[in-house]
Amino acid sequence: MxxxxxxxxxxxxxxxxxxxxxxxxxxxxxxxxxxxxxxxxxxxxxxxxxxxxxxxxxxxxxxxxxxxxxxxxxxxxxxxxxxxxxxxxxxxxxxxxxxxxxxxxxxxxxxxxxxxxxxxxxxxxxxxxxxGPANRLGLRANGRGPAAATSDPDLTDREQEVLHLLCRARTNRQIARRLGLTQAAVKADIASMVRKMGVSSRLDVVVEAHRRGLADR
The missing domain is CATH 3.40.50.2300 (Response regulator)
Structure with missing residues (x-):
């Protein structure tokens, strides 16, 4: 071959x-x-x-x-x-x-x-x-078992734009420049996505987005 x-x-x-x-x-x-x-x-x-x-x-x-x-x-x-x-x-x-x-x-x-x-x-x-991280995504922070939420998170239009760039490995600075935002605003959007997706980190947001098919929307 x-x-x-x-x-x-x-x-x-x-x-x-x-x-x-x-x-x-x-x-x-x-x-x-x-x-x-x-x-x-x-x-x-x-x-x-x-x-x-x-x-x-x-x-x-x-x-x-x-x-x-x-x-x-x-x-x-x-x-x-x-x-x-x-x-x-x-x-x-x-x-x-x-x-x-x-x-x-x-x-x-x-x-x-x-x-x-x-x-x-x-x-x-x-x-x-x-x-490792993929397995951790299926556990609640309190260790009580798989997370129940499987539906799409209720992201704002701006959060969806930030997520799209985040899944393409853009830094907060690059995302801010692309969308005309401050880095503080980008951090706030990522924190909101962490909460809405029920995960614990920026990395988990990216993994969860790929798992749910949100990365390429």
Whole structure:
């Protein structure tokens, strides 16, 4: 089978660099690993010089971390997608990555076949999140079980505009500029969406919007 997805792997762990490429290609014969690098700066250089469809990028690396590298790669404007790979199930890291424009997050414990599926998904323009935050969305804050609300939240027209941009990984500053608002107003709209969706964070708003099919409306 001719490889159709050109993948770059960036990770400072030599064990990951030595083993992950083979595991992914075995699980996804439609994926070609075009380069393996040790930090975010090298990843940016490769994307600048070569055609790369997806970067599978460690979050914590020397020289340039995965979040900062994601911003630089997307600023190149070549259509490369970034899928962040992390050891830690940390909401703060995910929020930073979303703001930088990452298309998804996976834990390093994710099986190779699921990593391959995630690579295909983000290449096609989708979003992927590791099981951690997705599972948490189904629980009430008091731990009493699944949330009951499944209907669309009653968002204002402006909140819908903010949500649309939020799901495209825009920062509060970018959203404010696009809509002619203050950053404080954007924060207030996001806080309102958190309350209306029954979730606990900006990240959860994005995940819930994709789950309910609201992201592309």
């Amino acid at each position: 001719t490889a159709s997805i050109r993948l770059l792997i960036a990770d400072d762990d030599p064990v990951v660099r030595d083993t992950l490429p083979g595991l992914i290609v075995s699980a996804g014969p439609d994926i070609e690993v075009v380069a393996v690098v040790t930090n975010g700066a090298e990843a940016v250089d490769v994307v600048h010089a070569r055609t790369v469809d997806v970067v599978l990028m460690d979050v914590q690396m020397p020289v340039l971390d995965g979040v900062a590298a994601t911003s630089r790669i997307l600023a190149l404007g070549g259509g490369t997608r970034v899928l962040l790979l992390t050891t830690f199930d940390d909401d703060a890291l995910r929020e930073d990555g979303l703001a930088a424009g990452a298309s998804g997050f996976l834990l390093k414990t994710t099986p190779p076949e699921r990593i391959a599926e995630a690579i295909r998904t983000v290449r096609a323009g989708g979003k992927v999140l590791s099981p």
